[in-house]
Amino acid sequence: MPASPSTARAINDRLALDFLQREGPLTAGQLKVLTGLSRPSVADLVERLQESGLIRIVGEAGARRRGPNARVYGIAADRAHLAALDVRTQGVSLVVADLLGTTLAEAALPISRSLPTEPAVERAVALLERTARDAGVTRLHSVAVGVPGLIDPGTGELRESGLPGWHRSLAAVLQERLPARIVLENETNLAALAEQRSGAARDRDTFAFLWLGQGVGAALFLDGRIRRGASGGAGEIGFLPVPGTGGLPSASGCDGGFHSLAGSSAIRALAGEFGLKVPEMPERKAAEPTAAEPETPEPAAAVVVASAIVAEAVAAGADDTGADAFLDALAHRIALGAAAVTSILDPGCLVLGGEVGLAGGGELANRVAARLAGLNPLPTEVRPGGLGGTAILHGALLTARDRAQEDLFDSGG
Template sequence: MKTATPAMARAINDRLALDLLLEHGALTAPQLREHTGLSRPTVADLLERLQAAGLVEARGEYGEDRRGPNARLYGVVAGRAHVAGVDIRRTGLTVTVADLTGATIGTATRGPSPDLAGTIAAAVREASSGRAVNTVVLGAPGVIHPHTSTIAGGNGVPGWTDSLPASVGAALDARVVLENEVNLAAIAEHREGAAKGRDDFALLWLDDGVGGAVVLDGRLRRGSSGGAGEIGLLDIDGTTFCCAIDPAQVPDLTREELTSRVASGTFAVIAVLDPGLVVLGGTKGKEGGDELADQVEKLVASRSPAVTRVRPSTVRGNAILQGAVLTALDLTRDTIFS
């Protein structure tokens, strides 16, 4: 068994303190000692190191009747780094830029463009008000290979090329990561939505496209080629699941038929994965709310012995954008905090 070196112990303590400051906001040295169990000298040393590294700064004092070093508040330097999340659709794109604490700095939207890389770069610059960004996470439709970041069969987005991430990275001088948009929505659902605190769940995305995402043992699962969760290809009544619930394809679709077809897709997920929870996301999932989720849960329960909750998404706002920003923050913090 390896014994932790002093340098390793310091790194572990520093990261623990930074994570606590991100979770709770500004804290005093005594509060950090209480949360970490570390000694007074150890906390004093790590605060000195983190301030010297430009990661932590003093922010006034805690309480009006307390003065001195123990009353001083310390917080993460929010402007130390910035990240961007991008939700790319066939009809345009939306960008959110956040600081290192996760606070939103700005947003921007653009319509479709043949110069997609240039459009994304311009939107990020607008949302960041000219600030440099460290990491950009692109959320896009399609089966995205987890190792090559190429899309199998294309995705119908105007101006899309396999070199898009590299082109955006070069334009912004930033790290750029490409991820399937439903996977990003699942990350947001896991961290801030209906699946918070769950190790296993599946997200069924019911929007202008139909897809899914899988989280098992607390980890997003992409599959060997990125196709995990692509339930839109499932056969439902002689057509694909994607088309079976699309009003443009089935204009006379009743609420009962929609519920039945969503239940069929949900049952297929449960039969293979037994996730214990299925979240209905996207426009239809959110609009259907508890009523649709409860009806689907009852239909599934009549067919499956596996006890499964079905709940609507509870992520506020754009789940894809939120998942993209969360992913970009994780990557940036791992780099900067190390």
Template sequence: MPRTASPHTARLINDWMAYDLLLGHGPMSRAELQQRTGLSRATVGDLVDRMVEAGLISQVGQSQTRRRGPNALLYGVVADRAHVAGVEVRPDQVIASVNDVTGRQIGAAALPQDQRVEPDRLVYDAIAAALADAKVTHLDGVVIGTLGIVDPVSGDVAFIWALPTWHANLLPGLRDRLGGVPVLVENEVNLVGLAEHRLGAARGHDTFALLSLGEGIGVAVILDGRLHRGRSGGAGEIATAPTGLGGGTVQDLVGGHAVRELARQHGLPADDAVSAVRQATPAFLDALADRVAIAAMGICAVLDPGFVVLAGEIGRAAGAPLAARVEERLQRDTPLPTEVAVGTVEGDPVVRGAVVIALERLHRQTFDREPGS
């Protein structure tokens, strides 16, 4: 016999549906919520009263619609009810952002990498500086995007080639320093993939691959709407994968050094790969697309994602012209129909992804609780 939702669960579902609408569309009246949710007037009235009492939403004004009688009250989310932090660990610095429940950044900080400082201390100091900038004293969740491999069992850093002093004490050390605040550590390319899925070019695509092109190379894999990490957290670590071209790897083919050398061959400024790509000639883009397509063909042959997003500093700088060329080569050289697009998440995609996931975890904690859980 199929199970039906308990009255408590049904209320949580309705509350979340209304709250999500207010998050996404801004303040609404009870009548507007009723129209958008399809719930009864009484049900909407109850959920509004319930969420006002819980401090989740509040009255924020009145409708300006011209009508007889008093204007309808508008309700919006209480933005400062809770705060989360998104952090990006780079080879040269640690960046932290503090955001309210709407995702709006209210504080930020960046600290230089220092191999003499314990990783958990460095991340904590960056978060503390961002909290001070935001004039906030408490966090309700933290998500950290880091280079390297994150162990899916322990949830901690397993290996960072670019940061040899970073070790598997980041997660427990931060939990101790933050006093029980929920903390998640995730690979930075995976967070970019989740950001593009929630906010950017991959919205509406529940299966896709994101190819990050920068100094290093990485892939985020989303299958049926879920991030695929692999057994040991190494899914998408394709930098060392062989290309079959003279014994070289994908990193040798399209990493930052390779792009700079290719730019040099085409007479472009080669001190900085991103600058070179921004000044690219059609011939340079054709040659770069040939290389990127080789990496993308390997991804498509194994995963058949149907949709590939080019991200990373080089991928975003090359933009739509490179994406179109790579798509053309995939259509020509593989039997699998694959669309290629460039990432569209603005700002720092790793931090944006960290904040998005931190807020999703916060909302689940708020709306997924059964009595006694």
């Protein structure tokens, strides 16, 4: 059955908007070529989209000659505004952006783990409200929040875990305070999305992503989609039993699992075994002047130190026998966890993301690939991630933009 006229118009409008999103501002003639629509159909859709406020004239094309120049149309970036949050155990960072994903403002705030849930949530929400206001944004359409935990696929809520209490309460309070669409997503999944859209996996619709940062995690990007699993726990590779840890993980903790081989603390210890210089861990500065808590290493600093060690080892090269041996040992550890993923899924490509993956670059990726080739027969290309720790926030912004564009483009504004 052929589509009704209204359905056909909606399909054509969405097609044109998708091209404007991907290609940037276009003339009506360019839209005609890209969409394959007739000139009258393109003229009609341009008029409809202008009336809805989704596109506007942003310039003219071509050298001036007899007759008018071709008008150039672009998506109205201020038609909706977005926010993305990267929530960590030690605080939150965020960006406020327009409908095209262009950053308008950004901010970060440390939040002490000892701070009670209610004031911690209030600080995070107030930071977002203040940042949006300073950017001149009066209303947010979509807000995506990346968190280090399992998202229940049925409810979309963060499952109970050992994370700070304010992590579980944040999304609900945001929904109460803001007339916006709130989306909660696992941080590793967001990082994988960012690497697929604008990082190391732009040419892949199937790959495995390994996050190497403060801890370890994995994301499974199969046939163009993130796979979350029945309970939202697909990719919890930190709990994977592997040789060399001296123990086994448990349901209540990943000590003894892959985390104990490839987490940032394990990397620092491994570097010491090979005689590499291991920087001192800086002490935590309490986020609350009145918070009574002992000075302990700042969690974020652990991954900064680990990634610095890896970067220095790579820079030292094969001439430094200690650095060379350290990189081989680290590659072997990473390959143990990667082998379990690749032997089951056969993704053909593995991206080493996070701060450590970025610091190791192609050198570490090549060593992991060599080790992996000796552990299973499935050919797997190993690539270094291109976005490092910024991938989570970038992926959250892409998610917020996708949700806003789905709502606006499919409803015609």
